[in-house]
Amino acid sequence: MHMHKFEKVWLIFGVAALLVFLTVLGVSAFYLGNQPPSCLATIDPEKVDTTAPFNEPGLKKVEGKDWDYELVFVAQAFAYTPGEVEVPLGAKVKVIATTKDVIHGFEVAGTNINMMVEPGYISEHVTVFDKPGEYLILCNEYCGTGHHMMTSKIKVVE
Amino acid sequence: MAQTQLKNKTHTEVEDGSSLKGTLASVFFVGIFIVLTWVGVYFLYLDRF
Numbered sequence: 001m002h003m004h005k006f007e008k009v010w011l012i013f014g015v016a017a018l019l020v021f022l023t024v025l026g027v028s029a030f031y032l033g034n035q036p037p038s039c040l041a042t043i044d045p046e047k048v049d050t051t052a053p054f055n056e057p058g059l060k061k062v063e064g065k066d067w068d069y070e071l072v073f074v075a076q077a078f079a080y081t082p083g084e085v086e087v088p089l090g091a092k093v094k095v096i097a098t099t100k101d102v103i104h105g106f107e108v109a110g111t112n113i114n115m116m117v118e119p120g121y122i123s124e125h126v127t128v129f130d131k132p133g134e135y136l137i138l139c140n141e142y143c144g145t146g147h148h149m150m151t152s153k154i155k156v157v158e
Numbered sequence: 159m160a161q162t163q164l165k166n167k168t169h170t171e172v173e174d175g176s177s178l179k180g181t182l183a184s185v186f187f188v189g190i191f192i193v194l195t196w197v198g199v200y201f202l203y204l205d206r207f
Contacts (some may be wrong), residue, residue: 004176004178006178006179006181006182007178009182010182010186010189011186013185013186013189014189017189017192017193021196024200079164110206111206111207112203113207116184127207128206128207130207131207
C-alpha cells in the first residue's frame with residue numbers, strides 16, 4: 001500500500017500523543033491510586049445522621065491513616081453542614097461528603113475538589129491544603145429552588 | 159492570409175494534486191493546539207490543591 005510520507009508523519013504523531021495521554025491516565029489510576037470521588041462506598045441516605053462519620057460533621061484529627069484529618073460534610077437542600085470550617089495550612093485532609101436528599105454538587109471554587117454527592121453514596125477526595133485563604137464551597141448540581149443559595153466555606157489558616 | 163492552423167497553444171499549469179503540504183500544516187495546527195491545551199489543563203491540575 002502506498003502511503004504519502006506526510007501521512008506517516010501525522011499518523012505517528014497521533015498515535016504517539018494517544019500513547020502519552022493513556023500512559024499518564026494509567027499511571028494516575030494504577031500507580032498513584034487516583035479514583036473517582038464516589039468509588040463503591042455506600043450509605044443509607046435515611047440514616048445519615050446516625051451513621052459515622054456523618055453523625056459528627058466537621059474537621060476531625062485522625063491517627064494511623066495516610067491523611068491527618070477527615071473533613072466531613074453533609075449536604076441537604078439547601079445547605080452544607082458545617083456551614084464554615086477552618087483547616088490548618090499544610091494539613092493532608094480527606095474530604096468526605098454525602099447527601100440526605102437529592103443529588104448535590106460539592107465544588108471548592110478554585111481547587112481540584114469538585115465532586116457530585118449522590119444519595120446513597122459517599123464521595124471522597126484526599127488533598128493537601130497548601131495555600132492559605134478562604135475557599136467557597138458551591139453546589140453545582142441543580143437541586144431545587146434554593147440551589148443558588150447553597151454554599152459553605154473553608155478557611156485555610158496558619 | 160487566413161491562418162487555419164491550430165497553433166495557438168494553451169498552456170495550462172497543472173498543480174501537483176498529490177501535494178499534502180497544506181494538509182500537513184492543518185493537521186499539526188490542530189494537533190499542537192490539542193497538546194498545548196491538554197498540557198495547560200494538566201499543569202493547572204497539578205498546581206491547585
